[in-house]
Amino acid sequence: xxxLIPLIVFLPFIGFIINGLFGKSLSKTVVGIIxxxxxxxxxxxxxxxxxxxxxxxxxxxxxxxxxxxxxxxxVNFGFLVDQLxxxxxxxxxxxxxxxxxxxxxxxxxxxGFYKFFAYLNLFIFSMLxxxxxxxxxxxxxxxxxVGLCSYLLIGFWYQNKExxxxxxxxxxxxxxxxxxxxLGMFLIFKTFGSLDFAQVFANITPEMVGAGTITTICxxxxxxxxxxxxxxxxxxxxxxxxxxxxxxxxxxxAATMVTxxxxxxxxxxxxxxxxxxxxxxxxxxxxxxSIMAALIGLRQNDIKKVLAYSTVSQLGLMFxxxxxxxxxxxxxxxxxxxxxxxxxxxxxxxxxxxxxxxxDIRKMGGLRKAMPITFWVFLIGTFAISGFxxxxxxxxKDEIFANTWAAGGKLWWGxxxxxxxxxxxxxxxxxxxxxxGEFRGTDEQKHHxxxxxxxxxxxxxxxxxxxxxxxxxxxxxIFHFAKNHWLAEFLQPVVQNVNLHHGGExxxxxxxxxxxxxxxxxxxxxxxxxxxYFIYVVRRNLPTTDAAQSGLTKVLAHKFYFDEIxxxxxxxxxxxxxxxxHYYADIWAIDGIVxxxxxxxxxxxxxLRKLQNGNIEYYLMGMVAGVIFLLxxxxx
Amino acid sequence: MxxxxxxxxxxxxxxxxxxxxxIGVFGVLTRRNAIVVLMCIELMLNAVNLLLAAFSTxxxxxxxxxxxxxxxxxxxxxxxxxxxxxVMIYRNTKSTDISxxxxxxx
Numbered sequence: 025x026x027x028l029i030p031l032i033v034f035l036p037f038i039g040f041i042i043n044g045l046f047g048k049s050l051s052k053t054v055v056g057i058i059x060x061x062x063x064x065x066x067x068x069x070x071x072x073x074x075x076x077x078x079x080x081x082x083x084x085x086x087x088x089x090x091x092x093x094x095x096x097x098x099v100n101f102g103f104l105v106d107q108l109x110x111x112x113x114x115x116x117x118x119x120x121x122x123x124x125x126x127x128x129x130x131x132x133x134x135x136g137f138y139k140f141f142a143y144l145n146l147f148i149f150s151m152l153x154x155x156x157x158x159x160x161x162x163x164x165x166x167x168x169x170v171g172l173c174s175y176l177l178i179g180f181w182y183q184n185k186e187x188x189x190x191x192x193x194x195x196x197x198x199x200x201x202x203x204x205x206x207l208g209m210f211l212i213f214k215t216f217g218s219l220d221f222a223q224v225f226a227n228i229t230p231e232m233v234g235a236g237t238i239t240t241i242c243x244x245x246x247x248x249x250x251x252x253x254x255x256x257x258x259x260x261x262x263x264x265x266x267x268x269x270x271x272x273x274x275x276x277x278a279a280t281m282v283t284x285x286x287x288x289x290x291x292x293x294x295x296x297x298x299x300x301x302x303x304x305x306x307x308x309x310x311x312x313x314s315i316m317a318a319l320i321g322l323r324q325n326d327i328k329k330v331l332a333y334s335t336v337s338q339l340g341l342m343f344x345x346x347x348x349x350x351x352x353x354x355x356x357x358x359x360x361x362x363x364x365x366x367x368x369x370x371x372x373x374x375x376x377x378x379x380x381x382x383x384d385i386r387k388m389g390g391l392r393k394a395m396p397i398t399f400w401v402f403l404i405g406t407f408a409i410s411g412f413x414x415x416x417x418x419x420x421k422d423e424i425f426a427n428t429w430a431a432g433g434k435l436w437w438g439x440x441x442x443x444x445x446x447x448x449x450x451x452x453x454x455x456x457x458x459x460x461g462e463f464r465g466t467d468e469q470k471h472h473x474x475x476x477x478x479x480x481x482x483x484x485x486x487x488x489x490x491x492x493x494x495x496x497x498x499x500x501x502i503f504h505f506a507k508n509h510w511l512a513e514f515l516q517p518v519v520q521n522v523n524l525h526h527g528g529e530x531x532x533x534x535x536x537x538x539x540x541x542x543x544x545x546x547x548x549x550x551x552x553x554x555x556x557y558f559i560y561v562v563r564r565n566l567p568t569t570d571a572a573q574s575g576l577t578k579v580l581a582h583k584f585y586f587d588e589i590x591x592x593x594x595x596x597x598x599x600x601x602x603x604x605x606h607y608y609a610d611i612w613a614i615d616g617i618v619x620x621x622x623x624x625x626x627x628x629x630x631x632l633r634k635l636q637n638g639n640i641e642y643y644l645m646g647m648v649a650g651v652i653f654l655l656x657x658x659x660x
Numbered sequence: 661m662x663x664x665x666x667x668x669x670x671x672x673x674x675x676x677x678x679x680x681x682x683i684g685v686f687g688v689l690t691r692r693n694a695i696v697v698l699m700c701i702e703l704m705l706n707a708v709n710l711l712l713a714a715f716s717t718x719x720x721x722x723x724x725x726x727x728x729x730x731x732x733x734x735x736x737x738x739x740x741x742x743x744x745x746x747v748m749i750y751r752n753t754k755s756t757d758i759s760x761x762x763x764x765x766x
Contacts, residue, residue: 638762644688 029086029103032069032113033152035062039145047138056128059141063124063148067117074110081517083107085158085222092161099219104158108518111355111511112155112287115362119279120148122483126370127271129479130377140180140269147173151280155287160209160219163288167205167252170281171198177276178268190267197261201251205288208244215241225294232298242295242302245288246309253285253339255313260586262336266328270373273328278335278365283358286342290351290519297349297522307347307432311439314340316584318446322453323580325567326383327372330454334409335365337443341424344440349522350427352498352512357424359511360408360416360494367487368405374398374476374484375458379469385454386567390463394473397481399459401488406455408491410448411549419495422542426500427521429541430533441545448549449556456560457567464566502538665717673714680707694749694756698742705735 039062047055077084083106092099105113124144131140150169157163172195179191209219215237216224232238249255254262265277276282289296289306296303314337321333338361345354376383378395392399408415411422421444429437463470475481498511512521533541559565573581582588680703687700709728716724750756 640758640761641689641692648685648689 026084026086028069029073029084029105029156030088032066032073032117033103033149033156035065035069036145036148036152038062040142040149043138043145044142047142050138052128052132052137055138055141056124059145060121060124060128062145063117063121066148066152067114067121070110070113070117073105074114077105077107077110078514083517087158096217097213097219099159099161101162102158103156103162104221105156106518107515108287108291108355109155111359111515112283113152115283115359116148116151116155116280119362119366119487120144120151120275122486123271123275123279123366123370126274126373126480126483127269129477130271130373131269134269136180140177143173143176143180144271144275147177147276147281151284154284159221160212160224163291164205164209167202167248167284170276170284171195171202171252174198174265174276174281177272178265180268180272184267187267190261190264194261194265197258198251201248201258204244204247204251206248208241208248211237211241211244221291228294228298235298238295239299239302242292242299243305245292245295246302246306249285249288249343250309251285252288253282253343254336255285255309255340255343256316259313259317259336260583260590263329263332263583266326266332270328270369270376273332274366274369274373277332278369279362282335282339283342283362286339286346286354286358289343289346290355293351293519293522296346303347303349305347307344307436310340310343310345310347311436311443312340313337314344314443315439315446316340318443318450320580320583321450322446323567323573323577324450325386325581327375327385327388327454327458328369328383330385330450331365331368331372334368334447334451337447338365338409341421341440341443344428344432344436345424348424348427348431348436350424350431351519352515352521353420353423353427355515355519356498356511357420359497360420360491363487363494364405364408364415364417364491367401367484367491368409370480370484370487371398371402371405374480375402377476377480378473379465380472382465382469385457386569387465387469388458388463389461389465390459391473392459395475397475397484401484402455402459404488404491406451407553408494410451410553411444411546412553413546413550414495416491416494418546419498419500422545423498423500425545426533426538426541429537437541441548444545445548445552448552452553452556453560453567456557460561461564461566500538500542502535502542665714670714670718673711677707677711677714680704680710692757692759694746694758697758698739698746702735702739705731 039058042058043050043055050058073084083104085102085104087100087102089101090098091101124141127140127144131137134140147170150166150173152166153169154163154166157166175191175195177191178194179188182188182191212224213219216227218224218227251258262277262282266273268277296306317333317336317340321330321337324330324333338357342354342357342361345351345357374395375388375391375398378391378398379388382388404415408417411418425437425441425444428440463473499505499508501508568577570581579585684700684702684704684707687703688697691697691700709731712724712728712731716722716728746756749761753760
């Protein structure tokens, strides 16, 4: 088994090399088969790993070679396959494989088909490196790799200047977070003398509890997570990232890459558990992001933008869970979210595909009849994310809410729950406006409207099934099934829920409390969904046009003016500084010196040129004068 | 023969060759006819030759005379090349005036 572990990582890399170097001369079918095939291979190998880890309960370590040895810093190029990473590997390769298959259909008419698959494979390679690395440096490689792939894929249609800008925005904002991660790694090395996960966590001593160093490390790592997982204040890149092709949005900006921040915090849970302050910050940022993104999502009319803000909001909810010490619940939500958000994005892609590139939901409507499969899977995804009973999102969100109640109290629970309710509102609004009512597009679009090919619908159906049953991975104990909390038990050796507010032990609520919380939130969600149905289907209320927006609606539609504020606070001053430096430092000072030297030499040459007048007598005179001068210096 | 040479004091050889050399320099600087300029250069070379031969005799050292032969060979070669160039110049410009030869000037 050990020798096969590097293969999991390097299979997608091989796919990247083949598709990247020779993809141009291969047919699209071959490119698609290679691109998806390597993923299937990785997924099957991950499954084998999973079986072994589940059976033995032991982490598998594989060190390929010593990557770096400087002084006391020893870094191995090694993989650590424990319960947490094998779980992430399954999500990444499993969902990734489905999205690759979907892309074969979705990207079929694109000229950059082979390039797209090469980038996707490179992304999976980086993501696997991120979750499988046995030390912080390996994690950092993957971290940067997924950032790069994100940039490449957002700007995939680079002929469109706006899309290219969105790619750059994502890259730069991620870079800000990466700086935090990097500083955190420096501090970890300084404190623990190692970057290896096992050694670092083993070196934690009881005296470190609540110490400033640990808090600083955790906060710096969290800055990295903020950048990658799109939390306040670095979230604005994620909605813009919707410029990329839809499978990219599904794979990178919903299901996998953005969960890297969650993974990082969950991976470092032994450290975070020592610092209540850091956890508090994590929860606070998550809560603010969750509610803010949900509010913005209410008034977006781009089908992908709504989903993007929903992603930001759900990621916020996961951070709330992490901040409450409920690491397992966060990982559970990562899992179910990967299923239903990938499903929603791919279904949205199917809608966009059918609509011939149209993304504005105000121009859709009534797609239910033309695209039945897409409609049903979208419905399942919407219900799952809204917390419809017994669907996957219901279980994972309910677990988070219960933990928030237990660890944070009523206020935290109330705000987080409000975010969940708003999610139900905007998701059902999206569903009803898109699929119900009359068709509002052009006749040409109506004529073109069709269900997507099988390569797109099959992954959708698979993801829909996962979205329905994903919740059974971690059933709450109050249901008294034969196997409760399966995921929590599986992850238990690496990640455990803690409750810092109640002496470190996870605090179990009384069953009656849990039941009432669950019934309360669920019935509210159902009520909201019913109201939404009434507004958008029965009364046929349509989102207003951009011009008719006013007041709070306008603020929400403009995303609380975050982009404008950043533009004013950071972009404009930096632009001004750059302009200043350009004119004064560059053009005036540096160019002035360089050009001045050039001009001076030219002018001097112009003067000296007069000596070379071509007159032989003159030259002879000069020669004689020179000889006389030499003789004079010799004799006198 | 040696005695005859030595009947004239060395100073006179010095004066004579200095005068010859200066005439050569003066001619090179003032005359415009290329042939005359070449001749003046020969004059300068031979002034040096004379001095070399005189000193060689007075000091009973033959190295000076060997030098004289070298200079004569070089002078002959120089005259051949120089006159060859001159013939070409004359064919092109119908003149041997060196002040006309400034056409390489920008």
